[in-house]
Amino acid sequence: MRRVTPEIRAEIEQLVAEHHWLLDHGQADQLYTLYARDAVSTGPMGTMEGRDAIKSWGEKRVQVDAGLVRHFSGGTRLAFVDGVLCGTTYYMTFRDSQADPLMPASVGEFREQYVEQDGRWLIHRREIAPIFGGANAAAHAQRLAAGAKP
Template sequence: MTTQHVTARTISPAGLLSPQENAPLPTEDRLAIHELIARHCLALDTGDEAHLASIVTEDFRQEHAVFGAMEGRSGFAALMRDNPELLGAIRHQAVNIAAVGTGTETAKAVHYTIVMQVHAMGAEPTALLPRLFAHGVVRDQLVKQDGRWLIHRRTYDQMSLTADLFPEDQRKEALRRRTPDWET
């Protein structure tokens, strides 16, 4: 198995590592944001479209280094619906979650996504399982609506992909996508 790796350091959102530069974020809100991100992973892995739609704003927008841009609740759920053979064989993990307030009802968060292949993507396994499938950086802009935190904007970038599952041009483009402007 060959894996393409990003050699540069992770690009960190401005001020995220210095929470004193941001609005205070109460412990209750930090926990709710961590839970939201974890539930997103579980919803992807269990195929729960209704839950995926419920954790994003109506005007949600996502930029994904591999799957491109998508908008709205239905666009978010479509990623899972349109890739059942891929998503049924993998498990998502969100690690190193850090969140800070950007206002009284807004926050930003960043985490690493680790995607493991745990089942064969066909009749016979083509590699020893489980194995690392992909790794990347996810950054979110969040808003609190009706007492609940929702994902408003999400960007996946700095992706590293397993070479035998993605064409070389797709891997190179995913590695190239780095958006240092964390405010957009």
Template sequence: MTARAEIENVLGLAAWGYDENDVDLIAAQFTETATMTLQIGRDGDPIGPFEGRDAIRKLHADSLAAQTDQRRHNISNLVLTKETADTASTTSNLTLLSVENGAARVLSSGWYRDELVNRDGRWLISQRHIYLDLPY
């Protein structure tokens, strides 16, 4: 697998983990010391940082516990903006879908900016910033 394919797989596993209510799978895609921030709308205040794998895991667990719908995170237009043997920077689009009561709807669009590191031959997210165009 090339570095790009491995990086895409990490981002996909984090999304799949959320969609399948598997917070351990989500957390496993982040370094122990990872940080994550979130912003909703151009004028929205930054939320976070959530510091460390455990804090990121808890954020996702709390979010999932509050949901009544089935979410589907669709990641597209992945661009590697920097890549070395040990680090990579990516930007990708997000389309967030919700299925509930027999209907599907788009909750929001947005993007991810991720910093990844190669630790012992495995790519992990070290920093993530999520931007959502709309609150959901």
């Protein structure tokens, strides 16, 4: 059984942090670089299959006024399951469009699978699973899809 080394943990935690930073700082058009070629991402924003779909979504996202958003995450659990590196990371999302921006817009889990390609770890599958505030996340996704200000 393969063990999660400190080096693997550091690389995965940096991968997750970079994902949040790009999204929160208007660079969603670069998110695709963190995903495997055949990646799948699913959640309130819909399902995207393949790196090209994730790239297209990110390019559209930077064109929409999504408001000020910040993602905070931690508590990442990593384990190899049947030879696949899997992770669960808890998150909180804050948006300035909320009635009280100091209250999380949603709280949940990123359930991920990772793959090593070209000498680095990438996201192979990402499921965004809101546990609290799922209706907020879905409404935000609809506003963004419509191209409207949140």
